[in-house]
Amino acid sequence: MDKIKMITPLVEMDGDEMTRIIWQQLKDILILPYVDLKTEYYDLGLVHRNETDDQVTVDAANATKKYGVGVKCATITPNAARMDEYNLKSMWKSPNGTIRAILDGTVFRSPILVKGIVPYIPTWKKPICIARHAYGDVYKNTEMRVEGGSKAELCVTKPDGTEERSLIFDFKSDGVIQGMHNIDKSISSFARSCFNYALDQHIDVWFATKDTISKTYDHRFKDIFAEIFENEYKDKFEEAGITYFYTLIDDAVARVIRSEGGYMWACKNYDGDVMSDMIATAFGSLAMMTSVLVSPDGIYEFEAAHGTVQRHYYKHLKGEETSTNSVATIFAWTGALKKRGELDKLPELAEFAEKLEKATIKTIEDGIMTGDLYLISTLQNKTKVNTEDFLKAINERLTAML
Missing domain, CATH: 3.40.718.10 (Isopropylmalate Dehydrogenase)
Structure with missing residues (x-):
């Protein structure tokens, strides 16, 4: 041929x-x-x-x-x-x-x-799609070793030149520090990608972070997802007969284990890295x-x-x-x-x-x-x-x- x-x-x-x-x-x-x-x-x-x-x-x-x-x-x-x-x-x-x-x-x-190849979780009958944000967080982090006696602060220099500072930790002994970032534009793209893919695949969307602890960083993800869903996708999801909901990631883990599958689980970058390996292994193999x-x-x-x-x-x-x-x-x-x-x-x-x-x-x-x-x-x-x-x-x- x-x-x-x-x-x-x-x-x-x-x-x-x-x-x-x-x-x-x-x-x-x-x-x-x-x-x-x-x-x-x-x-x-x-x-x-x-x-x-x-x-x-x-x-x-x-x-x-x-x-x-x-x-x-x-x-x-x-x-x-x-x-x-x-x-x-x-x-x-x-x-x-x-x-x-x-x-x-x-x-x-x-x-x-x-x-x-039978999933290790007996209730799983359908695939679980992990949607993993692919920008920022730990993959674009900045890290330092810190000497005891040092004081670490988060400092933002605003467009007008003024600074906003917040104490991270007053180190009495040696330690480590890590800084992460994300941007609204990328989080918005993540949300729209998830909602569009869910409509294409005709599956529900679950989104999970830890906003009760990370009241600014993770909560920003939650707010952007909610705003975009309400303004752009709510009617489309209702017409398609699929749903979107937000929950804490520890609650999501419990729900996933008890579920039959057949939905998208949207995660922040590192969460998605870990959970996709867990899902893959529980379904049979990382190579599958x-x-x-x-x-x-x-x-x-x-x-x-x-x-x-x-x-x-x-x-x-x-x-x-x-x-x-x-x-x-x-x-x-x-x-x-x-x-x-x-x-x-x-x-x-x-x-x-x-x-x-x-x-x-x-x-x-x-x-x-x-x-x-x-x-x-x-x-x-x-x-x-x-x-x-x-x-x-x-x-x-x-x-x-x-």
Whole structure:
């Protein structure tokens, strides 16, 4: 068969460790034989980020703004141990945080459901979509070590030059301090993205913060959501038969555990990071989660929501066999190809991506899966395969569908 032609390139952001190995295998086995792939490539591996002083991450984000669709591999956010391992010039910030700040969107994450993988929460019958604000908070924080005897204050210099100060803490002994920020514009974009996505998916929206403790910062989120909903979306939600409500995040956690699923749970940035991992794991696996960043002006960046699978990578370097789940990475590619096909009016590209998703799910439901799923699958006849053989098994089904 002739390869499917593309018009506009995807922005391709390569990553680190085992997911980088899977990235290339996936393209070689599942995409390049069928698609005349056009990408603008950026190497976001930690080595190259260090060589470019992380400018490559900024360039990749700006390219995504230019072309409208990007697909990203999992990347390392370095800690002290990584500083030594990679001989880094600096402890570079999270690439995801940098990209999200530039695109200023909302991350939507939903579990990929397959037969044989039963959620750990017995009441969950439908997917729970996590909507994660993708700007500010801890990902753009400022931190300091504080010497005992110091006094820390929050100081804002107003446009007229006057200052407003508030005591944070009078340190009698050594400690640490952290400053975070957000902006009304980004919070408003977050709210509208959530409400629009809920209308598109026909699901309720739950939003949760801790405004009883954070009476200014978190309460600002609550107020903006309420104002936008009342003024712009209330009638639309009533017409669609869906609801919006706000609650404290600890109450939301209790409600989520008792629910049957089938709604959007909107969270601030770090809350969404933690809760999406919890949701993914409780549904079965971190590698069974879709993730897409959607900006207010219609920019899409698809990614795998999990890490770089460091332990498997070290096994791979020793020549040992690995059985690493590639489903989230596959769905990052299919999401990007579907969106590219939709925007460029290439139905054959979108249809190919749909079939690749179906082939992936069918492979698992046929009992062929990687080690993480093998341990939790309830299927009677199942086989654990290695990383590459899983991709080849998907390709057999994809070929049949095509």
